[in-house]
Amino acid sequence: MPVTCVYGMQWGDEGKGRIVDLLAAKSDFVVRYQGGANAGHTVIVGEEKYVLHLLPSGAIQPSTTNVIGNGVVVDPWILMDEVDHLAGRGIDLTGRLLVSDRAHVVLPHHKTMDQALEALRGDEALGTTSRGIGPAYGDKFRRAGMRVADLLKPERYQELLEANTGAWNAILDKAGLEPIDIAAVIEETAAIGERIRPYAADATGVLIEAWKAGREILCEGAQGFGLDVDHGSYPFVTSSTTGPAGVPAGTGLPPQALGRVVGIVKAYTTRVGAGPFPTRDTGPAGQHLGEVGHEFGATTGRPRDCGWFDAVLGRRAAMTQGATAVALMKLDVLSGLDEIKLCIAYELDGKRVEAPPAWAGDWERCTPVYETHPGWSEDISGARRFEDLPAAAQVYVRRIQEVLEVPVEVISVGAERERFIPLEQGIPVSV
């Protein structure tokens, strides 16, 4: 059974949680493979709203086993808060949550360092979520990280922590800040280690067995392609491989296990944090998108910048990550705009540019080459078939499919679970 991956094709906040929730109903396993509590995935079920940062969005579905893969950086306090929070709302994860014993752990000093490093960057700050993501991945790759397996060995914990925090303490000392209080960290982590123990497992082994047995596995990406550490707007990125390319490394499933890759895009673009955003619109249209789309960060509450659909970013996101289908989110938010712009290329120093530039400064200077499409005024939240959409909306969706060169298989027209147009057979040819 091929593994499915859902990933964001823009700068995060595309509505992945919603699609994962939809697909999780048919999945046995839902797996996070990268990122950490910097993510904020929202799922609305009836009157209930769930915002998850670390748990896979599949946790809301009663029949799924939820896996936090080795590629995730786990803040154990946030994780256990989410487990307790869901339990308080009647969703019990006992026996259906696995945390890889190879996953790295975000400790309190990673968050302190995240904020300190941002402060040192001054005007060049990245606008991180302050969740300790960069420092935790930094420790992982400089081979000085703490893993879930380490939390489970209190007798080795102190020694490891002392060895691994030496470099941080040197930086803190230079910045005139207090060093990491190892005794305090040990005290804080002893209890949380015991809480995680029942969930810790060789998640890779479990996933491989499940895949071989033909079970349905869904991998849930966090953030988006524009924030990918290799392909995004570096250095204004997160510290992980956000697309399906991150699945084999972040789970241990073999690359050939991936069969279906669903890219998620909003019908417009948003960005939170610093970095290039050529299609940003600071006028009335951008304001409309922010207000009607409720564009506030689920993790930080920060207002998101809003703008038009960017096919330069979208094409790269589709091509490099092998998207086999696209879910087009929040089409309803465009209702009421007189005209809708779609960026098909950039212009930089008088030349047409078809791919994102390597240097963020150049990307920032790009001006969009727009196509302008007529808008529509109808409320489309009741549409359940492609034919129910106004003609102008149909034309716009077809054009997005054409520029991405990937079939649109779902269109969301509202936040509630049932507000979407399924298009498993593709957009009908006759309408």
Ligand code: IMP
């Ligand atoms: P970090 O991942 O906290 O280090 O933040 C790096 C950049 O990624 C910042 O611009 C954040 O705003 C952005 N970012 C991280 N997670 C998300 C997310 O889930 N949605 C949108 N932006 C995010």
